[in-house]
Amino acid sequence: MTATPVPDAPLPDESGAELTPDTTVSQRWRYAIMNFGLTIPAQTTSFLLLYYVDHLKLNPAWAATAMTFFALYNAANNPLIGFLSDRTRSRWGRRIPYVRFGALPSLLLFGLLFSAPFSGTDQPVALLVYFVVMLVLWEGFATAVGTGYLALLPEMFRTYRERTDVAWRMNAVQIFGLLVGLALPPLLAGMIGWTAMAWVFAALSAAAIFAGLGGLFERPGSSDRELGFFTALRATFTHRAFLIVVAALTMRFFATGTLAAGMGFYVRYSLGIEGGAATTILLAGAFVTAGLALYPWRTFIAPRLGPRGTLMLAFALTAASLIPLALVNSLVGAAITTVLFGAALAGLILMGDVILADVIDDDELRSGQRREGMYYGMAGFITTLSSALTSQTFGAVTRASGYDPTLTVQPDAVADGFRFFMTVPPIAGALLALAILSFYPLHGARLSAMRDALASRRTGQAAASQS
Incomplete structure (x- = not known):
């Protein structure tokens, strides 16, 4: 399927010049809006441990083990x-x-995932089986949808200027999805229950996805011989730039996943604040700040530092911003910290898909094919392991601190345990990502040469197809 773009306002490039985009503002916004519907379920599942362990009383060791095996699948x-x-x-x-x-x-399936009919106290095995089955089924369909959606980004939007333009739009929309999917669940669940909350979110997600569906289009595919699965797998795994990017992004998802999974526990046990309102305030502060910071990152930082430099700066700021969580003892102090984290998070959110699109472009020069699906699939293969790392870290911290959801009063060590969980692992992940990105090869003159060579190749292909 193809679409003929209608010319609109030109986009500024890195040097301040103007470039007429290949897609319309409407197409870029419709693509971006769909991200709202994809983000809500993905982020709300960060509360699965809180729902199944703290609410339904599933054994935390069982839950952590199930999440680990699920992550491998x-x-x-x-x-x-x-x-x-x-x-x-x-x-x-x-x-x-x-x-x-x-x-x-x-x-x-997302709605059913939060509609468990069993109790961990009376029917622990049935609850565990239900949890695993619903999680596996939901993830299979969600992965197919997410891979198809993200694979369209480098195909629909071909230049760095256009990609950063659509990236800030889709991630500004994503911030609202993060706000809904991460900040509202504890508050809304306290008002209407976890099950009703999930079905409300499912309806909101459906509206966003189907509103943008008509704006999607695909360009003619490569006529070159397609690679077999194992050949494609080997070509992807031997692409050094790709391995570096996904390793860094895995640390990003580990850092943010740990914060999302642990915030409710941190508020309740480390800060001593009951109810979901405080968790909502902290997460909302982070994501509203991130949404406001996206445009400055895109306008002032990304054009000057490029994808690698922008991500490295964002990881450094992320590590620094999380240090106060180990020290603060009040909601105000924690809120200031999450605002600082949100400002850094904007850079991570903005550049993740943009830098991966450069890797896919580089592969097109190598293989002569557009293999967005394999690259996003392999990125998912590797970055999904971050949830296993998060789950194992959660299990280790809860065991070491003596946390037991069946106890009315937790041991004193639990407060320090969740304070540790919210700081040391994500900071270590951010610093490791910073070190990994220092080896990323597609930057500076090499990145410019790759883009020029790809543009010349596409121009030649277009001329050949018209002759």
């Missing part, structure tokens, strides 16, 4: 789905069918 199916999307041929295209036909089942 999730990692394994990502490259397979990406590979299949690269080879899919239909009247809707390669990527669009996964979004069009996978969205509704994934949202129905």
